[in-house]
Amino acid sequence: MAVMLTTNYGNIKLELDADKAPKTVENFLAYVNAGHYNGTVFHRVIDGFMIQGGGFEPGMKQKSTNEPVENEAKNGLKNEEYTVAMARTSAPHSATAQFFININNNSFLDYPGQDGWGYCVFGKVSDGTDVVDKIRSVKTTRSGMHADVPVEDVVIEKAEVV
Amino acid sequence: MPHTTAAFLDFVEQRASQAQQLYLLGDIFEAWAGDDDLDDVYNRRIVDALARLRDQGVALYWMAGNRDFLVDERFAQASGAVLLPDPHIACIAGRRIVLTHGDAWCTDDEAYMQFRAQVRTSVWQQQFLALSLPERKKIIESLRAGSQQAQRGKSYEIADVNASAIADLFEKSGTATMIHGHTHRPARHEHLHGSDTRVRYVLSDWDLDHGQPRGDWLAIDSAGEIRRCGLDALNRT
Numbered sequence: 001m002a003v004m005l006t007t008n009y010g011n012i013k014l015e016l017d018a019d020k021a022p023k024t025v026e027n028f029l030a031y032v033n034a035g036h037y038n039g040t041v042f043h044r045v046i047d048g049f050m051i052q053g054g055g056f057e058p059g060m061k062q063k064s065t066n067e068p069v070e071n072e073a074k075n076g077l078k079n080e081e082y083t084v085a086m087a088r089t090s091a092p093h094s095a096t097a098q099f100f101i102n103i104n105n106n107s108f109l110d111y112p113g114q115d116g117w118g119y120c121v122f123g124k125v126s127d128g129t130d131v132v133d134k135i136r137s138v139k140t141t142r143s144g145m146h147a148d149v150p151v152e153d154v155v156i157e158k159a160e161v162v
Numbered sequence: 163m164p165h166t167t168a169a170f171l172d173f174v175e176q177r178a179s180q181a182q183q184l185y186l187l188g189d190i191f192e193a194w195a196g197d198d199d200l201d202d203v204y205n206r207r208i209v210d211a212l213a214r215l216r217d218q219g220v221a222l223y224w225m226a227g228n229r230d231f232l233v234d235e236r237f238a239q240a241s242g243a244v245l246l247p248d249p250h251i252a253c254i255a256g257r258r259i260v261l262t263h264g265d266a267w268c269t270d271d272e273a274y275m276q277f278r279a280q281v282r283t284s285v286w287q288q289q290f291l292a293l294s295l296p297e298r299k300k301i302i303e304s305l306r307a308g309s310q311q312a313q314r315g316k317s318y319e320i321a322d323v324n325a326s327a328i329a330d331l332f333e334k335s336g337t338a339t340m341i342h343g344h345t346h347r348p349a350r351h352e353h354l355h356g357s358d359t360r361v362r363y364v365l366s367d368w369d370l371d372h373g374q375p376r377g378d379w380l381a382i383d384s385a386g387e388i389r390r391c392g393l394d395a396l397n398r399t
Contacts, residue, residue: 044319049347055318087318098318108346109320112372119320147270147324 001025002126003032006158007042010131012101013162014084014123020075021122024086024095027069028122029161031097036063037159044148047136048104051154052087055098058153060143065096077121079109082129085121092117101125103136165370167204169377169395174211176394177379179218185252186243187343187365188227188263193306195298196291197236209241216242225250227344228265228278232287251335257386260335264344264364267323267331274321322347329353332360339388341365341380348378350390363388370395 005012018025031037031054042053043060056062069086071093079085079102086095102109102121111118125132135154143149170190178184190208199205215222224243226233238245249262269275280286290298322345332340332355340362348366352359368377370393377393 046322049322050320052319087320089318094318106347107374107376108367110374142326146319147326 001029002162003028004158004160004162005037005128005156006160007131007135008153008155008157009134011128012125012131013127015126016123017077017121020077021072021120023070024072024120024122027066027095028086028099030066032159032161036065036097037156040156042135042150042154042156043146044100045135045138045140045150045154046148050100050102050104050106051132051135052098052100053154053156055087055096058155060146060149063097068094068096071095071117071120072122073111073113073118073120075111075120079106079119079121080124081105082125082132083121084123084125085109085119088119095120101132103132165375165395166368166377167208169368169370169393170208171211172395173379173393174215177391178215178220181220181381183221183223183254184215185223185225185246185254185261187225187261187341188231188248189229189344190224190227191230191233193302194230194232194237195295195302196232197234198295199299200236200240209237212241212243223250223252225261225263227263231282232291249331249335251337254382255384255386257339257382258335258337259339259341259382260331260337262331262340262342264323264342267327267342268321268345269324269327270319271317271321273317321345328362329355339363343367348376348390363390368393 001016001018003014003016016025037054039057040054040063041056041058042051043056044052081102081104083102084099085102087098087100088095109119113119138154139151140148141151200209212222222243223246225246225248248266249260252259252261265278338358338360343365345364346367347364349364351362353362363380366376366378370377375396377396379391381389381391
């Protein structure tokens with residue numbers, strides 16, 4: 001199972017692991033199929049750490065989401081370079097639409113992490129790591145209460161199952 | 163005894179005892195309900211190990227973290243530690259280094275910053291410490307269990323120190339070296355500032371009981387060289 005993200009920096013193919021993270025993949029696909037990600041941005045880019053997106057439209061307009069999904073971080077998948085994981089709030093089971101692509105081995109995010117839960121990895125970039133590398137090095141700034149926001153929008157023009 | 167605690171006691175006995183000074187930068191304890199909890203068997207064991215260091219002539223400096231910020235005078239007397247403010251500019255081996263726990267610079271997490279500002283006031287602390295020890299432990303337990311986590315804001319961003327807060331701290335302290343922990347992201351960051359390079363060392367968390375065993379410490383030699391060291395307990399396995 002794979003999802004193609006068409007961005008204004010190029011295409012990123014995400015290979016999803018429905019065996020290890022069934023609920024998380026189902027949740028992600030529901031947003032993909034509903035067209036939720038089309039026109040959202042990577043709004044938080046920290047080189048050496050991760051790029052995060054899927055929750056905002058350009059101008060930092062937050063999109064509404066569905067109910068949160070159970071945290072499946074205990075599935076043995078690691079937050080290694082070019083893996084994709086769900087973002088969440090400080091509550092363990094609060095992931096909705098936002099996801100991030102690790103651009104480092106962020107083992108401190110693995111179960112049990114800092115808070116006993118960790119962040120759930122549910123796939124990896126199988127094509128387009130060079131595009132991820134382009135995005136990780138864009139210039140960032142502050143926007144309202146958000147730091148590390150790209151100066152030029154990094155837009156997910158389309159997300160579709162391939 | 164948890165493996166992490168054993169590794170800490172081992173570090174204190176084998177490594178820290180060889181040093182002239184030991185700086186502890188916070189969250190040595192998972193929680194600290196107040197200095198009237200010094201008689202707890204676990205707490206006493208840690209404090210006694212630190213006091214032995216003092217008896218061996220090691221100067222001990224203690225900075226509170228976000229979990230054990232209620233450590234106070236009685237603890238200081240029992241352990242022989244000098245309590246440091248956060249941040250603190252230390253002069254170690256002729257080198258000025260700004261030391262900080264780290265949580266004060268996670269300014270993107272506005273809900274946490276509000277919580278922090280509240281619990282660090284003397285009014286809040288007096289009220290909290292006026293409760294009985296069992297009551298305080300219950301509150302800490304519930305905080306840790308996450309029952310109040312939901313109130314800590316809806317940010318989907320994994321907390322880290324804020325780059326401009328760090329730049330400010332370098333600026334205000336007039337130092338080119340910083341050491342902190344808290345974020346669980348061990349690293350050595352070089353920040354270019356004009357023609358100077360500022361270096362920020364981030365310490366690892368210590369955990370030998372859950373997940374991949376981890377933990378580190380920094381050694382500063384008499385020439386001011388800073389070296390990151392793994393725990394002996396990790397090398398043994």
